[in-house]
Amino acid sequence: MNAHDAADRERLDRLPEWAALADHRAVLGEVGLRELFATDPGRADRFSLEVGDLHLDYSKHLVTDETLRRLTALAKATGVAELRDAMFRGERINNTENRAVLHTALRAPRGEVIQVDGVDVVPAVHQVLDRMAEFANRVRAGEWVGHTGQRIRTVVNIGIGGSDLGPAMAQEVLRPYSARELDFRFVSNVDGADLHEAVRDLDPAQTLFIVASKTFTTIETLTNAKAARGWLLDGLGAGEEAVAGHFVAVSTNAEQVSDFGIDTANMFEFWDWVGGRYSYDSAIGLSLMVAIGPARFREMLDGFRLMDEHFRTAPPAENAPMLLALLGVWYGRFYDAHAHAVLPYSHYLSRFTAYLQQLDMESNGKRVDREGRPVDWHTGPVVWGTPGTNGQHAYFQLLHQGTRLIPADLIGFAEPVEELGALRDQHDLLMANLFAQGQALAFGKTPEEVRAEGVPEELVPHRTFPGDRPTTTVLAGSLTPSVLGQLVALYEHKVFVQGAIWGIDSFDQWGVELGKVLAKRLEPALTDGDRVAGLDSSTSALVDRYRKFRGR
Numbered sequence: 101m102n103a104h105d106a107a108d109r110e111r112l113d114r115l116p117e118w119a120a121l122a123d124h125r126a127v128l129g130e131v132g133l134r135e136l137f138a139t140d141p142g143r144a145d146r147f148s149l150e151v152g153d154l155h156l157d158y159s160k161h162l163v164t165d166e167t168l169r170r171l172t173a174l175a176k177a178t179g180v181a182e183l184r185d186a187m188f189r190g191e192r193i194n195n196t197e198n199r200a201v202l203h204t205a206l207r208a209p210r211g212e213v214i215q216v217d218g219v220d221v222v223p224a225v226h227q228v229l230d231r232m233a234e235f236a237n238r239v240r241a242g243e244w245v246g247h248t249g250q251r252i253r254t255v256v257n258i259g260i261g262g263s264d265l266g267p268a269m270a271q272e273v274l275r276p277y278s279a280r281e282l283d284f285r286f287v288s289n290v291d292g293a294d295l296h297e298a299v300r301d302l303d304p305a306q307t308l309f310i311v312a313s314k315t316f317t318t319i320e321t322l323t324n325a326k327a328a329r330g331w332l333l334d335g336l337g338a339g340e341e342a343v344a345g346h347f348v349a350v351s352t353n354a355e356q357v358s359d360f361g362i363d364t365a366n367m368f369e370f371w372d373w374v375g376g377r378y379s380y381d382s383a384i385g386l387s388l389m390v391a392i393g394p395a396r397f398r399e400m401l402d403g404f405r406l407m408d409e410h411f412r413t414a415p416p417a418e419n420a421p422m423l424l425a426l427l428g429v430w431y432g433r434f435y436d437a438h439a440h441a442v443l444p445y446s447h448y449l450s451r452f453t454a455y456l457q458q459l460d461m462e463s464n465g466k467r468v469d470r471e472g473r474p475v476d477w478h479t480g481p482v483v484w485g486t487p488g489t490n491g492q493h494a495y496f497q498l499l500h501q502g503t504r505l506i507p508a509d510l511i512g513f514a515e516p517v518e519e520l521g522a523l524r525d526q527h528d529l530l531m532a533n534l535f536a537q538g539q540a541l542a543f544g545k546t547p548e549e550v551r552a553e554g555v556p557e558e559l560v561p562h563r564t565f566p567g568d569r570p571t572t573t574v575l576a577g578s579l580t581p582s583v584l585g586q587l588v589a590l591y592e593h594k595v596f597v598q599g600a601i602w603g604i605d606s607f608d609q610w611g612v613e614l615g616k617v618l619a620k621r622l623e624p625a626l627t628d629g630d631r632v633a634g635l636d637s638s639t640s641a642l643v644d645r646y647r648k649f650r651g652r
């Protein structure tokens with residue numbers, strides 16, 4: 101029996117290691133970062149880590165060596181390493197869906213053997229990567245032509261959730277590496293405005309749609325794909341025979357793809373052991389591969405792989421995903437932190453936090469443990485944030501002086517991208533802001549310091565900064581495809597560790613189902629005025645009001 105099996109696993113709140121953390125928290129009391137730094141000159145050195153191309157500084161956290169010792173003891177007691185090893189081995193650790201969790205196999209090198217039910221999955225991974233590469237090269241070279249023989253100028257990815265957020269995020273991040281003669285757009289919302297705005301200025305003859313859906317049953321994606329097909333055929337004045345040159349699919353479900361009318365020869369496969377939110381380095385990243393080319397895509401996979409190996413092999417106290425996860429567990433339990441902010445100081449990471457929201461909140465937004473018992477501790481935080489410096493002029497007020505403690509990750513890069521030219525000069529100012537925010541959040545400004553500036557007494561409380569607002573700083577030399585892979589895998593594994601400690605299944609997402617079912621039931625009521633049996637008075641009145649607005 102593995103340590104992650106129920107019978108072997110004690111509930112988190114009954115573990116002595118959990119209690120030991122509570123005792124330690126009480127001893128730590130109100131000790132703040134000013135004191136921790138003043139009494140420990142080696143702190144920044146000791147509480148930082150180099151992993152691959154990333155430098156992580158976690159010294160601005162409300163922890164001591166003893167805290168970290170006790171947190172890593174908790175990781176040991178909760179069987180994180182055993183569950184991690186079971187994941188890498190391809191065991192079915194997603195127990196509510198009885199599935200393996202093997203996104204790590206997507207970046208395994210050729211020749212490595214990873215088995216699911218006795219079948220090595222690595223050859224299939226590379227087969228698909230090779231097919232993707234061939235396709236990407238043809239589109240990039242203008243050799244893939246549409247129905248009228250013209251080359252493709254715009255690639256539109258139609259997908260939602262994990263079939264949208266990853267590729268859309270990475271497309272932005274790696275813009276400097278992208279084929280600039282091609283344009284990439286993303287349609288996800290079932291609001292017709294999304295597709296409308298994406299295609300309104302496009303020439304159908306030069307447009308390629310990638311319909312990305314793991315299940316190929318997702319209503320938003322199928323609705324948009326159908327509408328896109330209509331737009332294409334109308335625009336070309338052509339029949340079904342035009343579809344093949346303008347539609348490819350990415351899915352695990354060949355049957356649905358062919359039912360939809362896409363030739364499975366134009367389908368790129370992935371597998372049920374890849375979760376949607378862990379899938380953009382599978383064929384779901386096809387649009388990205390077209391943008392940056394197969395070689396850069398493989399560099400990105402190598403970055404993922406580097407972090408996988410670090411996570412798999414580094415001891416807990418030097419293991420970056422483990423440490424970030426433990427710090428989150430610490431604040432959630434002992435500082436009543438409900439949220440976690442991710443604040444990238446890079447315009448190219450503008451969609452990064454949105455991507456992490458699905459990764460983290462869909463994974464760890466759970467209220468029962470793997471055995472279905474309600475948990476008695478908080479699980480995943482609300483993850484949010486937008487790029488600095490914009491956030492500084494909006495919600496940072498609350499980070500600095502609000503009543504809630506919100507730990508934050510500050511992410512930045514030393515080198516601005518080459519093509520910025522003279523605009524590279526602005527980079528020092530950008531990064532000075534990152535460092536200054538970490539400093540201000542950690543150390544604040546005391547009433548004495550405020551008074552010393554001659555501030556009138558009645559304004560002193562307003563102008564005081566309490567400090568002790570923890571941050572992790574993640575720095576890298578530059579934002580390359582490999583660095584992106586390293587960053588994403590860092591968060592994937594952080595989320596994994598937290599789920600393991602909280603005892604939840606981080607790989608299912610039952611919480612998204614109810615709304616889908618209800619929407620399907622309600623749609624005829626909106627369209628045709630059908631009565632829905634047992635509808636509550638609020639929803640019923642809203643439907644009536646909606647119909648009145650629509651003149652129905």
Ligand SMILES: O=P(O)(O)OC[C@H]1O[C@H](O)[C@H](O)[C@@H](O)[C@@H]1O
Nearest residue numbers: 261262263313314315318376612
């Ligand atoms: O890729 P698809 O099967 O179309 O699924 C798209 C998304 O929708 C689902 O409802 C889940 O909440 C997501 O985890 C998933 O990424």
